[in-house]
Amino acid sequence: MAVPLTCPQTDPAPALFSVRGLRLSFPDSAHKPLFAPAPRIEVLKGLDLDLPKGQITGIVGESGSGKSTLGRVLVRLMRPDAGQVLLNGQDISTLNEAALRPLRRNLQMIFQDPMSSLNPRHKVWRIVAAPLARYECGSAPQIGLAERRDQALRALERVGLDPGFGERYPHELSGGQRQRVGIARAIALEPEFILADEIVSGLDVSSQAQVLSLLKSLAQEMNLTIAFISHDLSVIRHLCDNVIVLNRGEILENGSVEQVFSAPQSDITRLLLDAIPLPELDDKWFD
Amino acid sequence: MTMSSTLNIQNLTVSLRSGLPLLGQVNLTLEPGEVRALVGESGAGKSMIGKAVLGTLPPAARVSGGQIFLRGQALDRLNAAQRRHCVAQSAALIPQDPLTALNPVRRIAPQITDPLTRIHGWSTERAQARALDLLERVEIRDPARVMRSYPHELSGGMRQRILIAAAFAPSPPLIVADEPTTALDVTVQKQILKLIRELQKEVGTAVLFVTHDMGVVAKISQKVSVLFQGRVMEDATTEAIFTNPTHPYTRALIAATPSYADPSRSFSPVPAELIAQMKSEIAKEEVW
Incomplete structure (x- = not known):
């Protein structure tokens, strides 16, 4: 170009x-008077x-x-x-x-600290699939769990994590891998905009x-x-x-x-x- | 081994109780007034060396071989109480996270002066005066007020400066600085590095400086140990590391560091083939 x-x-x-x-x-x-707005x-x-x-x-x-x-x-x-x-x-x-x-x-987000922005009790694929459940995807309203899982695994693949990672928990990943999971979650819905803080x-x-x-x-x-x-x-x-x-x-x-x-x-x-x-x-x- | 070394680590091996090695055959020396950077990726064992010296290894890990000499004293020949005393007398730590390192329910003053009065036997007046003096040296405005404050009333940069003042207050021969600037933004980082350098020159303290940032290494240290999976890959002067690095891993770490001054150089991660090769070499050694 x-x-x-x-x-x-x-x-x-x-x-x-x-x-x-x-x-x-x-x-x-810190400077609020007792009876007046701060x-x-x-x-x-x-x-x-x-x-x-x-x-x-x-x-x-x-x-x-x-x-x-x-x-x-x-x-x-x-x-x-x-x-x-x-x-x-x-x-x-x-x-x-x-x-x-x-x-x-x-409008999706990726956060600074992946350890506190990924649910420690959920497997990676569920973390990535979570936003899929909240939004109608394309023409199909309310896709089923199995399909959400597939989409989550595809998103993980796009960030270079093979499907085996879907079954892991966040604490089993390195810092760089966790941040990739954060990116996978952000792109799972194919947004126009990502805020990376x-x-x-x-x-x-x-x-x-x-x-x-x-x-x-x-x-x-x-x-x-x-x-x-x-x-x-x-x-x-x-x-x-x-x-x-x-x-x-x-x-x-x-x-x-x-x-x-x-x-x-x-x-x-x-x-x-x-x-x-x-x-x-x-x-x-x-x- | 020269008796004058502040710190001399010989063939140090640290392993988990399960037998998994965290550090293997680490050798390094630190002369008085010298800054040595310990550099490597996360999990390379950089912090573990500092912890082994200070005796603050996590419960699951233990020293399984080798020796640590602190000012000529072999630490493994001491019992636990003697060892604590010896380390407390000669070493201090600047921790990574200024937000959790200070006790939230105590004022700043006793957190700086307690070690001075209890470990070093200073009078309260002398400790107070020294604390005020050092808070001024780390460019804290109105140190008397800060001494009376609680940690939550102060910003992250201020708390990190307080921890630096506290570490330097007894003029210890050795300071372990465990990524002291990673949590800070660049302008504060520069101030803090400058401070550490000035105080270190003034007091003559030797510093073991843990970092993953090759930029920081270039500015603050005179010697560098490059670590990978608990092994020292290269041990050289900072000048040699940046002008003529001998190990490919050292070159890869420098190449992974972005530089705004040189946008044509595309920075790249450490190549996977190099990591695989180093891992197989380490595995061979372990069999032996």
Whole structure:
């Protein structure tokens, strides 16, 4: 695919998500007066951004920059105070749970800690099959257990786990394998969008490389749109098409990885880049 | 073996009660003021070495062979109480998880000063002063207030800095740092690494630094032990590891580490063939 690098304004991919003026605040219960409502802490301060269809967008920032909160608003685990979240042109920011229901199958998540996001009492295939039971699949409403099991095993196969893994329990798997189960569960419903929140930060480098190359090839195969939340710009550089840098609830950078990494606009981005220990000798890194 | 080594591990073997080996024939030395990185994938036995030294192996595991010399003292010749005393006198731990390592129902101050007064026999005033001093060194603002706080009132980065201050407070000859920055984001990680480096130089402490991040290895250590399935695959200076790694596994670990500075280099997992080959070599050794 020839993408004109000289003309950054052209955006060939239409947006899956368009976010406009997104605001969100939490009550600050630590400073609540006795008889008055708690003051609010602004976490997202009016964000405008687009997530292009079929692309991976990295969302990066320090702890407390609002990156996970932004992700949770996109999949409507949180309701914003103000602003619009357009999913394929439809504003989902104020929809109630019943109206969100049919959209949910399109919005899947992979979590940071697979040990706490996989039910320890269920076999792997049941974990992957669980979302299949909650949603009508294609034309057939309410598929039977045997078929759900088959679909779950197919999803496991796509993430490189052979059917034998379906009969295991999460504690019998390594960290990288558990994270693959999380990915299998997310793709089982063939969603359009996946939110991946710090999914490799608990893994060692080799498992990390495996999980990332898997995610990249699945994204291409299934034409997935992915929001990839991370604090590691090295990982984002290799995986993502676009990157958004957040700081204290505001967007500092928003562009293609080539743009942002070749000419970072903000000091914070440079600070984040400098803080990454590269696997090479450098006496002056600490200075 | 030089008598001056802070730590000298010879042919250390740790196995489960079932006989399954966790560490096989591990050799390493740590000189005063030196940082040695223990690097490898999850399950390679990196943390197990630190635990064997500190005597905190899980109940199912035990040292089944080899010797550990801590400042020239052979630990296996001591009884349990003597061993505890010897280790407590000369070593400290910076644990991986700052959220669970502090007692949630005690204030910070006694958690730092207790070891100083009880193990090292300092006066309360001296211990308090040292704790305040070190909290300042780890760049905690208003250390007097933090000393009176409970762990839940502090952020993860602050708690990790407190644990570092507590470990360095008695100026121990040896610190075992078990992935002290894995739970932190990159900017805090850099601060913490810088701190460990400064304090280590100031106090002259030798550090056994457990990590899986080759980037961290390159910045903090002078020596490296590369581990795979409880075996040392390569033992070399950090410079040699990055300029001229001799073992293919070392090269594979470096190749698996992503680098934003070099996007043309596609980072890749450790090849399955290499892992199979190393496993079969280890299996042969075990038969022997």
